[in-house]
Amino acid sequence: MDPFKERPxxxxxxxxxxxxxxxxxxDKNAVDxxxxxxxxxxxxxxxxxxxxxxxxxxHTNNMDLRREMAATRMQEKNQQIDISLLKPEDESQxxxxxxxxxxxxxxxxxxxxxEKDFYVKKALDFALLEDFDHLYRYADLLEMREGVLAExxxxxxxxxxxxxxxxxxxxxxxxxxxxxTNAKKADKMTTLATMIITAAEQQTMNYYMNVTTLAKDSLxxxxxxxxxxxxxxxxxxxxxxxxxxxSWLEMALWHEYTECYLYWSCYMTEMHxxxxxxxxxxxxxxxxxxxxxxxxxxxxxxxxxxxxxxDGKFPEPLSLHENIEYVREILKNTVQYTSIGEEYxxxxxxxxxAAFFSYQKKIMxxxxxxxxxxxxxxxxxxxxxxxxxxxxKNPVPELTxxxxxxxxxxxxxxxxxxxxxxxxx
Numbered sequence: 209m210d211p212f213k214e215r216p217x218x219x220x221x222x223x224x225x226x227x228x229x230x231x232x233x234x235d236k237n238a239v240d241x242x243x244x245x246x247x248x249x250x251x252x253x254x255x256x257x258x259x260x261x262x263x264x265x266x267h268t269n270n271m272d273l274r275r276e277m278a279a280t281r282m283q284e285k286n287q288q289i290d291i292s293l294l295k296p297e298d299e300s301q302x303x304x305x306x307x308x309x310x311x312x313x314x315x316x317x318x319x320x321x322x323e324k325d326f327y328v329k330k331a332l333d334f335a336l337l338e339d340f341d342h343l344y345r346y347a348d349l350l351e352m353r354e355g356v357l358a359e360x361x362x363x364x365x366x367x368x369x370x371x372x373x374x375x376x377x378x379x380x381x382x383x384x385x386x387x388x389t390n391a392k393k394a395d396k397m398t399t400l401a402t403m404i405i406t407a408a409e410q411q412t413m414n415y416y417m418n419v420t421t422l423a424k425d426s427l428x429x430x431x432x433x434x435x436x437x438x439x440x441x442x443x444x445x446x447x448x449x450x451x452x453x454x455s456w457l458e459m460a461l462w463h464e465y466t467e468c469y470l471y472w473s474c475y476m477t478e479m480h481x482x483x484x485x486x487x488x489x490x491x492x493x494x495x496x497x498x499x500x501x502x503x504x505x506x507x508x509x510x511x512x513x514x515x516x517x518x519d520g521k522f523p524e525p526l527s528l529h530e531n532i533e534y535v536r537e538i539l540k541n542t543v544q545y546t547s548i549g550e551e552y553x554x555x556x557x558x559x560x561x562a563a564f565f566s567y568q569k570k571i572m573x574x575x576x577x578x579x580x581x582x583x584x585x586x587x588x589x590x591x592x593x594x595x596x597x598x599x600x601k602n603p604v605p606e607l608t609x610x611x612x613x614x615x616x617x618x619x620x621x622x623x624x625x626x627x628x629x630x631x632x633x
Contacts, residue, residue: 211468212513212520216499217492219279226286232482233296236303241363242528243483245311246474247294249528250490252411253404253470254288257463264456276504277460280497287490294483301419302350302428306361308412309346312339313366315408317531319401320538322523326631328398328449330552331386332405333538333629334545335442340535341371342435345580348587348595349428359597365530369596370607372543374580376618377438378571380563383547384444391451391462397523399451403466404526406446413439427586430579445547457505458516464498465517473525532599540603543617544626552629556621568619575615584613 261281320332347358347368391399416436423429471491478484502513545552584594593610602608606624616623
Protein backbone atom coordinates (compact mmCIF):
# COMPACT_ATOMS: atom_id res chain seq x y z
CA MET A 209 0.00 0.00 0.00
CA ASP A 210 1.30 3.42 -1.04
CA PRO A 211 -1.05 6.25 0.02
CA PHE A 212 0.56 8.63 -2.46
CA LYS A 213 -0.89 6.46 -5.24
CA GLU A 214 -4.43 6.53 -3.83
CA ARG A 215 -7.00 8.90 -5.31
CA PRO A 216 -7.88 11.61 -2.75
CA UNK A 217 -11.19 13.33 -2.08
CA UNK A 218 -11.33 17.10 -2.12
CA UNK A 219 -10.97 18.58 1.36
CA UNK A 220 -14.35 20.36 1.17
CA UNK A 221 -16.09 17.07 0.40
CA UNK A 222 -14.94 15.70 3.77
CA UNK A 223 -17.16 18.06 5.77
CA UNK A 224 -20.31 16.04 6.54
CA UNK A 225 -23.38 16.09 8.81
CA UNK A 226 -21.99 15.56 12.31
CA UNK A 227 -25.23 14.24 13.78
CA UNK A 228 -25.48 11.49 11.18
CA UNK A 229 -21.89 10.47 11.93
CA UNK A 230 -22.14 10.38 15.72
CA UNK A 231 -20.15 7.27 16.73
CA UNK A 232 -21.57 4.18 18.43
CA UNK A 233 -19.58 3.30 21.58
CA UNK A 234 -18.18 -0.19 22.04
CA ASP A 235 -19.50 -2.65 24.65
CA LYS A 236 -16.85 -2.62 27.36
CA ASN A 237 -17.80 -6.16 28.42
CA ALA A 238 -17.46 -7.67 24.95
CA VAL A 239 -14.90 -5.63 23.00
CA ASP A 240 -11.43 -7.03 22.32
CA UNK A 241 -8.79 -5.30 24.48
CA UNK A 242 -6.73 -4.42 21.44
CA UNK A 243 -9.69 -2.68 19.82
CA UNK A 244 -9.67 -0.39 22.87
CA UNK A 245 -5.95 0.18 22.59
CA UNK A 246 -6.23 1.01 18.89
CA UNK A 247 -8.88 3.59 19.75
CA UNK A 248 -6.61 5.19 22.35
CA UNK A 249 -3.70 5.16 19.89
CA UNK A 250 -5.65 6.86 17.12
CA UNK A 251 -7.09 9.38 19.55
CA UNK A 252 -3.52 10.37 20.43
CA UNK A 253 -2.39 10.33 16.82
CA UNK A 254 -5.16 12.72 15.82
CA UNK A 255 -4.36 15.03 18.73
CA UNK A 256 -0.70 15.12 17.71
CA UNK A 257 -1.59 15.97 14.10
CA UNK A 258 -4.02 18.68 15.15
CA UNK A 259 -1.67 20.20 17.72
CA UNK A 260 1.28 20.14 15.34
CA UNK A 261 -0.85 22.01 12.82
CA UNK A 262 -1.76 24.60 15.45
CA UNK A 263 1.92 25.15 16.21
CA UNK A 264 2.70 25.44 12.50
CA UNK A 265 0.04 28.13 12.12
CA UNK A 266 1.64 30.07 14.96
CA HIS A 267 4.96 30.08 13.14
CA THR A 268 3.92 31.43 9.75
CA ASN A 269 2.39 34.69 8.58
CA ASN A 270 1.39 33.26 5.20
CA MET A 271 -2.39 33.71 5.25
CA ASP A 272 -3.06 31.33 2.35
CA LEU A 273 -1.17 28.59 4.15
CA ARG A 274 -2.96 29.37 7.40
CA ARG A 275 -6.34 28.97 5.71
CA GLU A 276 -5.35 25.64 4.18
CA MET A 277 -4.10 24.35 7.53
CA ALA A 278 -7.26 25.50 9.31
CA ALA A 279 -9.40 23.32 7.03
CA THR A 280 -7.45 20.11 7.60
CA ARG A 281 -6.93 20.94 11.27
CA MET A 282 -10.68 21.10 11.91
CA GLN A 283 -11.10 17.72 10.27
CA GLU A 284 -8.32 16.23 12.42
CA LYS A 285 -10.07 17.53 15.54
CA ASN A 286 -13.40 16.17 14.37
CA GLN A 287 -11.77 12.78 13.82
CA GLN A 288 -10.23 12.86 17.27
CA ILE A 289 -13.44 13.67 19.14
CA ASP A 290 -15.38 11.01 17.25
CA ILE A 291 -12.74 8.42 18.10
CA SER A 292 -12.87 9.53 21.75
CA LEU A 293 -16.64 9.01 21.78
CA LEU A 294 -16.19 5.32 21.01
CA LYS A 295 -15.48 4.97 24.73
CA PRO A 296 -18.77 4.05 26.46
CA GLU A 297 -20.29 6.02 29.33
CA ASP A 298 -20.15 3.04 31.70
CA GLU A 299 -16.39 2.56 31.41
CA SER A 300 -14.81 4.14 34.48
CA GLN A 301 -11.77 6.38 34.49
CA UNK A 302 -9.64 3.65 36.08
CA UNK A 303 -10.88 0.98 33.67
CA UNK A 304 -9.98 3.26 30.78
CA UNK A 305 -6.58 3.88 32.37
CA UNK A 306 -5.82 0.16 32.17
CA UNK A 307 -6.34 0.41 28.41
CA UNK A 308 -3.88 3.29 28.23
CA UNK A 309 -1.20 1.29 30.00
CA UNK A 310 -1.84 -1.89 28.02
CA UNK A 311 -1.38 0.19 24.88
CA UNK A 312 1.83 1.67 26.27
CA UNK A 313 3.25 -1.78 27.04
CA UNK A 314 2.30 -3.63 23.87
CA UNK A 315 2.81 -0.76 21.42
CA UNK A 316 6.26 -0.02 22.85
CA UNK A 317 7.23 -3.68 22.80
CA UNK A 318 6.06 -4.14 19.22
CA UNK A 319 7.95 -1.07 18.01
CA UNK A 320 11.07 -2.13 19.91
CA UNK A 321 11.01 -5.63 18.39
CA UNK A 322 11.06 -4.10 14.90
CA GLU A 323 13.57 -1.33 15.56
CA LYS A 324 16.86 -1.33 13.59
CA ASP A 325 18.38 1.72 15.30
CA PHE A 326 19.86 0.43 18.58
CA TYR A 327 19.72 3.86 20.22
CA VAL A 328 16.00 4.18 19.48
CA LYS A 329 15.40 0.59 20.59
CA LYS A 330 17.08 1.31 23.94
CA ALA A 331 14.77 4.28 24.45
CA LEU A 332 11.76 2.07 23.77
CA ASP A 333 12.97 -0.76 26.00
CA PHE A 334 13.82 1.66 28.79
CA ALA A 335 10.38 3.32 28.98
CA LEU A 336 8.65 -0.03 28.39
CA LEU A 337 9.53 -1.20 31.91
CA GLU A 338 8.16 2.00 33.38
CA ASP A 339 4.80 1.81 31.64
CA PHE A 340 4.69 -1.86 32.59
CA ASP A 341 5.04 -0.88 36.25
CA HIS A 342 2.37 1.83 35.89
CA LEU A 343 -0.06 -0.85 34.71
CA TYR A 344 0.64 -2.81 37.91
CA ARG A 345 0.09 0.23 40.18
CA TYR A 346 -3.19 1.22 38.53
CA ALA A 347 -4.41 -2.40 38.53
CA ASP A 348 -3.95 -2.60 42.31
CA LEU A 349 -5.84 0.67 42.73
CA LEU A 350 -8.62 -0.58 40.44
CA GLU A 351 -9.25 -3.71 42.51
CA MET A 352 -9.27 -1.70 45.75
CA ARG A 353 -11.59 1.05 44.52
CA GLU A 354 -13.90 -0.77 42.13
CA GLY A 355 -13.45 -4.50 42.75
CA VAL A 356 -12.49 -5.00 39.10
CA LEU A 357 -9.68 -7.36 38.08
CA ALA A 358 -7.49 -5.77 35.44
CA GLU A 359 -6.54 -9.17 34.00
CA UNK A 360 -10.04 -9.35 32.53
CA UNK A 361 -9.70 -5.89 30.97
CA UNK A 362 -6.41 -6.79 29.26
CA UNK A 363 -7.78 -10.16 28.16
CA UNK A 364 -4.88 -11.85 29.95
CA UNK A 365 -2.73 -10.85 26.98
CA UNK A 366 -0.52 -8.58 29.08
CA UNK A 367 1.00 -9.56 32.41
CA UNK A 368 0.43 -7.34 35.43
CA UNK A 369 3.30 -7.34 37.93
CA UNK A 370 6.07 -5.00 39.11
CA UNK A 371 8.45 -3.56 36.52
CA UNK A 372 11.08 -0.95 37.28
CA UNK A 373 9.34 0.59 40.33
CA UNK A 374 7.65 3.91 39.61
CA UNK A 375 9.51 5.62 42.44
CA UNK A 376 12.71 5.03 40.42
CA UNK A 377 11.34 6.83 37.35
CA UNK A 378 11.88 10.33 38.71
CA UNK A 379 15.00 11.61 36.94
CA UNK A 380 16.53 15.03 36.53
CA UNK A 381 14.80 16.56 33.46
CA UNK A 382 18.12 16.95 31.65
CA UNK A 383 18.65 13.21 31.85
CA UNK A 384 15.58 12.63 29.68
CA UNK A 385 16.96 14.48 26.64
CA UNK A 386 17.89 12.30 23.65
CA UNK A 387 19.84 12.65 20.42
CA UNK A 388 17.63 13.06 17.33
CA THR A 389 17.44 10.69 14.41
CA ASN A 390 18.00 11.76 10.79
CA ALA A 391 14.88 11.09 8.72
CA LYS A 392 16.85 11.29 5.47
CA LYS A 393 19.14 8.45 6.55
CA ALA A 394 17.02 6.45 8.99
CA ASP A 395 14.96 3.43 8.12
CA LYS A 396 11.39 4.52 7.38
CA MET A 397 10.03 2.43 10.25
CA THR A 398 12.38 4.22 12.65
CA THR A 399 10.95 7.60 11.65
CA LEU A 400 7.43 6.23 11.96
CA ALA A 401 8.23 4.70 15.34
CA THR A 402 9.52 7.97 16.79
CA MET A 403 6.37 9.78 15.69
CA ILE A 404 3.96 7.03 16.73
CA ILE A 405 5.37 6.55 20.22
CA THR A 406 5.56 10.31 20.82
CA ALA A 407 1.88 10.70 19.95
CA ALA A 408 0.88 7.73 22.12
CA GLU A 409 2.86 8.85 25.18
CA GLN A 410 1.70 12.44 24.75
CA GLN A 411 -1.91 11.24 24.74
CA THR A 412 -1.28 9.29 27.95
CA MET A 413 0.33 12.30 29.59
CA ASN A 414 -2.55 14.56 28.57
CA TYR A 415 -5.16 12.07 29.76
CA TYR A 416 -3.57 11.73 33.19
CA MET A 417 -3.06 15.48 33.50
CA ASN A 418 -6.76 16.02 32.72
CA VAL A 419 -8.27 13.28 34.89
CA THR A 420 -6.06 13.66 37.97
CA THR A 421 -8.46 16.17 39.51
CA LEU A 422 -11.43 13.90 38.74
CA ALA A 423 -10.13 10.99 40.83
CA LYS A 424 -12.34 10.47 43.86
CA ASP A 425 -9.84 10.15 46.71
CA SER A 426 -6.50 11.61 47.73
CA LEU A 427 -4.36 8.53 47.05
CA UNK A 428 -5.83 8.11 43.57
CA UNK A 429 -5.23 11.77 42.77
CA UNK A 430 -1.66 11.52 44.00
CA UNK A 431 -0.99 8.36 41.97
CA UNK A 432 -2.26 9.99 38.77
CA UNK A 433 -0.15 13.06 39.54
CA UNK A 434 3.00 11.01 40.09
CA UNK A 435 2.60 8.96 36.93
CA UNK A 436 1.51 11.95 34.82
CA UNK A 437 4.87 13.56 35.55
CA UNK A 438 6.67 10.37 34.53
CA UNK A 439 4.77 10.49 31.25
CA UNK A 440 6.16 14.01 30.78
CA UNK A 441 9.62 12.43 31.01
CA UNK A 442 8.65 9.86 28.39
CA UNK A 443 7.31 12.49 26.00
CA UNK A 444 10.57 14.43 26.37
CA UNK A 445 12.70 11.39 25.53
CA UNK A 446 10.58 10.33 22.56
CA UNK A 447 9.98 13.72 20.94
CA UNK A 448 13.73 14.37 21.09
CA UNK A 449 14.28 11.33 18.87
CA UNK A 450 12.25 12.91 16.05
CA UNK A 451 14.33 14.59 13.34
CA UNK A 452 14.13 18.33 14.17
CA UNK A 453 15.57 19.54 10.86
CA UNK A 454 12.56 19.23 8.58
CA SER A 455 10.55 22.29 7.60
CA TRP A 456 7.02 22.72 8.97
CA LEU A 457 5.51 21.37 5.75
CA GLU A 458 7.98 18.51 5.52
CA MET A 459 7.03 17.45 9.04
CA ALA A 460 3.34 17.95 8.25
CA LEU A 461 3.81 15.45 5.41
CA TRP A 462 5.35 12.96 7.84
CA HIS A 463 2.46 13.48 10.25
CA GLU A 464 -0.12 12.74 7.58
CA TYR A 465 1.85 9.76 6.30
CA THR A 466 2.04 8.40 9.85
CA GLU A 467 -1.72 8.77 10.25
CA CYS A 468 -2.31 6.99 6.95
CA TYR A 469 -0.03 4.14 8.02
CA LEU A 470 -1.70 3.75 11.40
CA TYR A 471 -5.28 3.83 10.08
CA TRP A 472 -4.32 1.28 7.45
CA SER A 473 -2.68 -0.87 10.15
CA CYS A 474 -5.79 -0.60 12.33
CA TYR A 475 -7.98 -1.58 9.39
CA MET A 476 -5.78 -4.55 8.53
CA THR A 477 -5.78 -5.89 12.12
CA GLU A 478 -9.25 -4.92 13.47
CA MET A 479 -11.82 -7.65 14.25
CA HIS A 480 -14.76 -5.41 15.23
CA UNK A 481 -16.74 -4.80 12.00
CA UNK A 482 -18.20 -1.39 12.91
CA UNK A 483 -14.87 -0.01 14.10
CA UNK A 484 -13.02 -1.59 11.19
CA UNK A 485 -15.25 0.44 8.88
CA UNK A 486 -14.35 3.58 10.84
CA UNK A 487 -10.66 2.88 10.36
CA UNK A 488 -11.21 2.59 6.61
CA UNK A 489 -13.20 5.84 6.54
CA UNK A 490 -10.52 7.70 8.47
CA UNK A 491 -7.77 6.25 6.29
CA UNK A 492 -9.44 7.76 3.22
CA UNK A 493 -9.69 11.13 5.00
CA UNK A 494 -5.98 11.02 5.82
CA UNK A 495 -5.11 10.15 2.23
CA UNK A 496 -6.79 13.42 1.25
CA UNK A 497 -4.86 15.28 3.95
CA UNK A 498 -1.60 13.70 2.78
CA UNK A 499 -2.18 14.76 -0.82
CA UNK A 500 -3.18 18.25 0.30
CA UNK A 501 0.07 18.67 2.27
CA UNK A 502 2.04 17.35 -0.70
CA UNK A 503 0.33 20.02 -2.80
CA UNK A 504 1.18 22.73 -0.25
CA UNK A 505 4.77 21.52 -0.03
CA UNK A 506 5.13 21.90 -3.78
CA UNK A 507 3.38 25.28 -3.85
CA UNK A 508 5.13 26.98 -0.94
CA UNK A 509 8.52 25.23 -0.75
CA UNK A 510 8.96 24.03 -4.33
CA UNK A 511 9.54 20.46 -3.13
CA UNK A 512 8.06 17.17 -4.25
CA UNK A 513 6.72 14.77 -1.62
CA UNK A 514 9.21 12.16 -2.87
CA UNK A 515 12.06 14.41 -1.74
CA UNK A 516 10.80 13.98 1.82
CA UNK A 517 9.47 10.41 1.69
CA UNK A 518 11.18 8.76 -1.31
CA ASP A 519 9.32 5.46 -1.05
CA GLY A 520 5.68 5.78 -0.01
CA LYS A 521 5.03 2.06 0.34
CA PHE A 522 4.01 1.17 3.88
CA PRO A 523 6.01 -1.23 6.07
CA GLU A 524 4.15 -4.26 7.40
CA PRO A 525 1.01 -3.30 9.37
CA LEU A 526 1.58 -2.34 12.98
CA SER A 527 -0.15 -5.01 15.04
CA LEU A 528 -1.08 -4.77 18.71
CA HIS A 529 -0.86 -8.16 20.40
CA GLU A 530 0.66 -9.94 23.41
CA ASN A 531 4.38 -9.47 24.09
CA ILE A 532 4.74 -11.36 27.38
CA GLU A 533 8.07 -13.06 26.72
CA TYR A 534 9.63 -9.93 25.21
CA VAL A 535 8.67 -7.81 28.23
CA ARG A 536 10.04 -10.48 30.56
CA GLU A 537 13.36 -10.47 28.74
CA ILE A 538 13.70 -6.68 28.94
CA LEU A 539 12.69 -6.71 32.61
CA LYS A 540 15.27 -9.34 33.46
CA ASN A 541 18.07 -7.62 31.54
CA THR A 542 17.56 -3.89 32.19
CA VAL A 543 15.53 -3.26 35.36
CA GLN A 544 18.56 -1.80 37.17
CA TYR A 545 19.30 0.81 34.48
CA THR A 546 18.59 4.52 34.56
CA SER A 547 19.18 7.43 32.22
CA ILE A 548 22.30 9.56 32.53
CA GLY A 549 22.71 12.42 30.08
CA GLU A 550 21.78 11.13 26.63
CA GLU A 551 22.58 7.50 27.45
CA TYR A 552 21.47 4.66 29.72
CA UNK A 553 23.67 3.30 32.48
CA UNK A 554 23.68 0.60 35.13
CA UNK A 555 23.12 2.24 38.50
CA UNK A 556 26.14 0.45 39.98
CA UNK A 557 28.41 2.12 37.42
CA UNK A 558 27.38 5.75 37.78
CA UNK A 559 29.00 8.14 40.30
CA UNK A 560 27.22 8.69 43.61
CA UNK A 561 27.10 12.43 42.91
CA ALA A 562 25.18 11.95 39.65
CA ALA A 563 22.13 14.16 39.12
CA PHE A 564 19.87 11.10 39.33
CA PHE A 565 20.62 10.58 43.01
CA SER A 566 20.49 14.23 44.04
CA TYR A 567 17.23 14.78 42.14
CA GLN A 568 15.68 11.71 43.76
CA LYS A 569 16.58 13.00 47.22
CA LYS A 570 15.18 16.44 46.42
CA ILE A 571 11.77 15.47 45.06
CA MET A 572 11.32 12.13 46.85
CA UNK A 573 13.17 12.44 50.19
CA UNK A 574 10.97 9.70 51.67
CA UNK A 575 10.45 7.14 48.90
CA UNK A 576 8.28 5.06 51.22
CA UNK A 577 5.74 7.92 51.03
CA UNK A 578 5.50 7.82 47.22
CA UNK A 579 1.86 7.33 46.12
CA UNK A 580 2.96 4.53 43.76
CA UNK A 581 4.35 2.65 46.77
CA UNK A 582 1.53 3.48 49.16
CA UNK A 583 -1.10 2.10 46.77
CA UNK A 584 0.59 -1.32 46.92
CA UNK A 585 0.96 -1.12 50.69
CA UNK A 586 -2.73 -0.33 51.03
CA UNK A 587 -3.63 -3.27 48.77
CA UNK A 588 -1.46 -5.60 50.87
CA UNK A 589 -3.17 -4.32 54.03
CA UNK A 590 -6.63 -4.91 52.52
CA UNK A 591 -6.05 -8.22 50.73
CA UNK A 592 -2.97 -9.70 52.41
CA UNK A 593 -0.99 -9.41 49.16
CA UNK A 594 -0.64 -7.24 46.06
CA UNK A 595 -2.71 -7.71 42.92
CA UNK A 596 -0.84 -9.18 39.99
CA UNK A 597 -1.53 -11.38 37.00
CA UNK A 598 1.53 -13.36 35.93
CA UNK A 599 2.01 -16.58 34.01
CA UNK A 600 4.99 -17.40 36.24
CA LYS A 601 7.14 -15.59 38.78
CA ASN A 602 8.66 -12.23 38.00
CA PRO A 603 12.05 -12.72 36.25
CA VAL A 604 13.64 -10.30 38.74
CA PRO A 605 13.95 -12.22 42.05
CA GLU A 606 13.78 -8.99 44.06
CA LEU A 607 10.30 -8.29 42.65
CA THR A 608 8.64 -11.63 43.46
CA UNK A 609 7.41 -10.91 47.01
CA UNK A 610 3.63 -10.46 46.85
CA UNK A 611 3.54 -8.86 50.31
CA UNK A 612 6.37 -6.35 49.98
CA UNK A 613 6.80 -3.62 47.35
CA UNK A 614 10.52 -3.32 46.65
CA UNK A 615 11.31 0.37 46.05
CA UNK A 616 15.09 -0.01 45.89
CA UNK A 617 15.27 -1.75 42.51
CA UNK A 618 16.12 0.77 39.80
CA UNK A 619 17.12 3.52 42.23
CA UNK A 620 19.65 2.01 44.69
CA UNK A 621 23.02 0.56 43.71
CA UNK A 622 23.22 -3.21 44.01
CA UNK A 623 19.45 -3.62 44.46
CA UNK A 624 19.24 -6.06 41.51
CA UNK A 625 21.36 -7.38 38.67
CA UNK A 626 20.99 -6.54 34.98
CA UNK A 627 23.00 -7.68 31.97
CA UNK A 628 22.18 -4.78 29.63
CA UNK A 629 20.32 -3.81 26.45
CA UNK A 630 20.44 -5.93 23.31
CA UNK A 631 20.13 -4.83 19.69
CA UNK A 632 17.83 -6.66 17.31
CA UNK A 633 19.61 -9.09 15.03
